[in-house]
Amino acid sequence: MTITDSAPIAAVAGQRETSLPVVIIGAGPVGLAAAAQLLERGIEPLVLERGDHAGAAISEWGHIRLFSPWRHVTDAASVRLLEAQGWTPQHPDALPTGHELVKHYLAPLAATPQLASRIRYGVTVENVSRDGMDRTRTAGRDTTPFLIRVDSRGDADEIRARAVIDASGTFSTPNPVTTSGLAPRHSAEVADRLTHGLPDVLGRDRAQFAGRRVVVVGAGHSAANALIALRRLAEQEPGTTITWAIRSADPHRVVGSDDDQLPGRASLGAATRELIDDNAVTLVDRFLIDDVEPRGDAVALVGTRAGAPTAIEADVVVVGTGFRPDLDGLREIRLRLDDVVEAPEKLAPLIDPNEHSCGSVPPHGVDELSHPEKGFWLAGMKSYGRAPTFLLLTGYEQVRSIADELAGRHEEARRIELVLPETGVCSTDLAAGSCCIVPAASERSAVSDLTLTAKPASCC
Template identity: 50%
Template sequence: MARKTIAIIGAGPVGLAAAAHAVERGLTPILFERGLSIGHAVRQWAHVPMFSPWAYNIDAAAGRLLAARGWAPPAPDAYPTGGDLLALYLAPLAALAGIRDAIRLESDVTAISRLGFDKVKTAGRDSAPFAIRYRQGGDETTQLADAVIDVSGTWFSPNPAGASGLPAIGEHEATGRISYGMPDVLGSAAERYAGRRIAVLGGGHSAIGTLTALAELQGRAPATAITWLYRGDVLSRAFGGGAADQLAARGELGTRIARLVESGFVSAETSFRLERIETQGGELHLSSDDGRTIGADELIVATGFRPKLGLLRELRVQLDPALECTPALAPLIDPNKHSCGTVRPHGAAELAHPEAGFYIAGMKSYGRAPTFLLATGHEQVRSIVAEIAGDREAARRVELVLPETGVCSATPGGTTGAAAGCCGGPAPAAAEACCADDALAKNAGKPGCGCGTRIISEAVAV
């Protein structure tokens, strides 16, 4: 009997982890990477320190395969940069037999379908192999596979600067003065930003990390002026859990930006919803929807990312209308409901689509939700590959325990701290439960609501 093949779209950390699990289970992975080398997106933020230490960044199956070939893991409590992740972990993993020969570089997947079936045709659909259309060099080729895991990420699809989900008026014309994501302001991009007026738009960890790096650049080039454009009305909501965060590096980041704002090194504009960008007299004029205008030489847009869904047009996918993730995952990660980023463990069951054998994992699985943790992706693909292999018990088993954020509120701007609880407020004092929903579930004879093992989230870029 032929071994099942799994087409894995993207050879980043989660894609390579999926390949490792496939190899362990005797399946055949085929990895498509659009870049010149593995980890193409990670290379764009190679300069960025990660919030989580090595202990949370190495997939279990990948670690086992590497250890069997003499690989010594980095110190578990050390914090890697994106470059460290590539050099010390991903590159050795990609070089392993069974994975190395499965990687197809410079292979851009443009569409996925079922062989002989368009989206409409149903009878016999589930037994047809997937047809993966990809471009390599100047040639287009079709690869068949038994299952598909799309882990192509969202890094190369940033949200625009406009507050309404649309590009700001004039954004396209000003692209020469706009950067997206986390440019290397202390390294390769330092000359571009030193001594200039820099506006940073965003409220997540990517924006805050860039702001703190610019403040360091300001120490070298005192004429550098930094303005933080924050869409929300209460700036302190962006500071995170501080000392209460069990990931110390992330907590310290929030503490540092608070000090920089308080000391005046970073000026902040709250409730700033960018509507228009104009270039006048060699500078950018950034105008909000309430009529305010900020002058700047450069704009850095760190407003998150969104998934590219065009390649899935011929597949039967089911997505939440707001977040563009699976409907089962949406209520767990909806930022309108949860500001803490706490998500219960999830895998194949929550990530399944009507198209049997097709899954989206990694950052792309979160759709437009703003936060994601690498270890969450590892757990996703562990469960998915187990499901593809027919091991349903393993697919539904939880194998992930992570530290707390130190911040939890039912709605953004609500009560924060441990007393807030994560699901419906704190548990009754007499209940042996983590929160109100957990207590209700246990009183009804259920094992719990799922909050006992919490999963925290961190910035897309790290």
């Protein structure tokens, strides 16, 4: 096209922009839901997934069973795509494990003809910017395509997009074990002794814990599930000892009360109380960890307990202190984030873990998720920053709203189309049935995100 006086540069840029796809980072539940919602509105998506299959992050904690039943973990537009292919849904009230969620929902969804050709695997997004503009440039910014720099199995590439939805979750960026939030000073030397997130204590990771001195750090549901699994392991493997280190004066966040409205969570609390009552774990409360030091073939957690210098030696440490968003590749994007939880500024008060559980977070969309960077959104668990209150249903409503906004359906984008269960449908359960560790990524599934704890907890 020749640029003339009758074709302003902004107009030409706008035409170029709308011919480009919307790039979605992450092929987890929310990322695939975003793609399905966009397709229904005639908008071309391109999904970039770092793993080698859809739901790769979920597969890392696939042994976990969700509190959320099938009817609360699927997206409406995604289900419509699946049903067109003859998909058979699972029982709506059954509780899936992470592996089952991938096998029976995410894998078939990613394999539909509509999505299969629009997902690229083995692609790591390194940076997002505007094409030819750093964050300081303003003129023409809103109509300039996004530039996404990626590493595709060792090969560098650049992709241009009309909009970007970052649904990459937080599972790959766990919080450090120290109270300061900083990495241990001897990170490289102690790395092989620290396990973050959701280890499969009774399965894949059994050898790492059997017959070892294990310290679990964190006062949330992930930590509690790890403790319960470790007790089972200790009953089978002599020499396995368990210490539970928490910052607070008591583990009330996990233990909870007998009248908890979520039976699974109530049973988790009861099982945790039993651990303490039976002296199956050594509880070290009021422990503030300053550093992790190498001690021969072991490590020592050093800090203070009730103001007195304290050190706990361990062969392996389970770090259940939650997750945080990776924002390094977004330095050239104009984000407006809350100073505390690192969520979009308008969303942060709605998800403050000091005020809300996942069931009390109001549904929200483009207005609460918007940044000064037009056409860029954080969605799913990553949009919640460090808050542990994310629920998949809420993530699906987010991307439904974003899709309507991109389609020019501004009124629909601001209409709430979701009613959350009153108690919230959150977390996972290990106390009853098979070993399932609560996701704080997810619990913050990130659970890339997936379901989370309904009460605030450091492990989320």
